[in-house]
Amino acid sequence: MLKGLRRGIEKEGLRIEPDGRLADTPHPQGLGSALTHPNITTDFSESQLELITGVHTGVDECLRELTELHQVVYRQLGEELLWCTSLPCKLPGDDRIPIARYGRSNIARLKTVYRQGLSHRYGRRMQAISGIHYNFSLPEAAWPLLRQAGDDHTVPEGVYRDQRYFALIRNFRRHSWLLLLLLGASPAACGSFVAGRQHELSAWGGGTVFAPWATTLRMGGLGYQSDAQTALAVSFNDLSEYAAALSRGLTQPYPAYEAIGLRDGDGYRQLATTLLQIENEFYGTIRPKRTVNSGERPLRALGERGIEYVEVRCLDVDPFHPAGIDAATIRLLDIFLLHCLLTDSPADNPEEIAAASRNQRLVAEHGRDPVTRLDRLGAPVAPAGWGGELLDQCEPIAAALDLAHGGARYAEVLAEAKQALREPSSLPSARVLRETEETHGKSFPDFALAQSMRHRDDVARLPLSQEAESRYANLAAQSLEEQRAIEEADQVPFETFRRNYLEQELLRGPHFRSSS
Secondary structure, three states, X not given: OHHHOEEEEEEEEEEEOOOOEEOOOOOOHHHOXXXXXOOEXXXXXXXXXXXXXXXXXXXXXXXXXXXXXXXXXXXXXXXXXXXXXXXXXXXXXXXXXXXXXXXXXXXXXXXXXXXXXXXXXXXXXXXXXXXXXXXXXXXXXXXHXXXXXXXXXXXXXHXXXXXXXXXXXXXXXXXXXXXXXXXXXXXXXXXXXXXXXXXXXXXXXXXXXXOOOOOEHHHOOOOOOOOHHHHHXXXXXXXXXXXXXXXXXXXXXXXXXXXXXXEEOOEEOOOOOEOOOOHXXXXXXXXXXXXXXXXXXXXXXXXXXXXXXXXXXXXXXOOOOOOOOOHHHHHHHHHHHHHHHHOOOOOOOHHHHHHHHHHHHXXXXXXXXXXXXXXXXXXXXXXXXHHHHHHHHOHHHXXXXXXXXXXXXXXXXXXXXXXXXXXXXXXXXXXXXXXXXXXXXXXHHXXXXXXXXXXXXXXXXXXXXXXXXXXXXXXXHHHHHHHHHHHHHOOOOHHHHHHHHHOOOOOOOHHHHHHO
């Protein structure tokens, strides 16, 4: 079962000019259609690529595909580069950051209008932040084994799977601050990212702002945050409770967004005036996910077919690796997620949810500060002490993974994580600040641009087989054909399409009825 763990990676990154400024060119034609390509698309901005691997049971195979996608992309970028960090490059004014475009079909327009809404609600600079999403699931063969080991024999298997994934999610929300500490790599930013915004960052050199003890500013107050969404207090106790909370955000008008307005003449300012336009607007460190059918809402898919995998969303792009993530990080994630799944997971409550949010922000902004204390069931505790206990509990999991795969790579990853807690100067966030100061005159843009160039050169030196080159060329051509077919098949006005999509019944399905 452990050899069958399933994983996939989604990696975002900005296209930049050789001088480190945001590229304003369209999505490269040679990469196919951002609407329909299965592996290469865009996120918020037309300049923000998103590379998506398939599902893999092997760590090295997953990384190999992600690296291959970078090779394919670079062959189409000309002089442009991929920015290697989560926090953005030198940005133009907010209104000059281009929003992604997907063609003239209704579904393409829906995606662009959604992003237009995000720009009005949060600003385009916040949306230009990039990250790594790690998709994780257990093989089907695992669930009967877990049920036999527990006391839930009477629960239908699909419901049991939902319950266990939500147990994982609750523990992840309690302890994900540890991943921010160990893997965070965004303690500094280009000054253009905070221009005109209130912040508590210190000025450094070369147009840089930073926080001396930060781990991941991306996950702090300047990152993907929404004060409005805190009112939802989304619980992960079961699928029905989770869906009901999200449904409130999707159906109840929100005064500040009503003030933005829905229409702008013949155009649209946003998809809806509710707190959430669609499910994806909910910001969280982890989400329950199910592959959706064409035109299907994510909540509807969860209700009909249950949870398929979890999506981890709190990972910075690693500026020290060409693919933005390495095998050691993937193995640490596997260990951590299995710990979250297998450890007792009591129901959450509003007080604990609020404490988890505070802990996340403390570690994001002050995680390496020796005086930082987290809230552990109401008691103050040092991150290194609490984190060390959690990693000790992971030892049997690492041993079992090594027994399944052979070797000692999981045990080595765990030992390195423990050592990093004892030596915070070795953490990626500390390394970013050290190299920025020592090699680039305290200029974060110069550090990130140099790393981006190095990664471009490293990827360019790798061989790409003729078979792979042909395969991706065919995928690009097929995706453009699929986009044209979708555009030709549209029969209804966009307003009708928008209403039909948003008015789907969300809380229907056997997994909602049986999970509570």
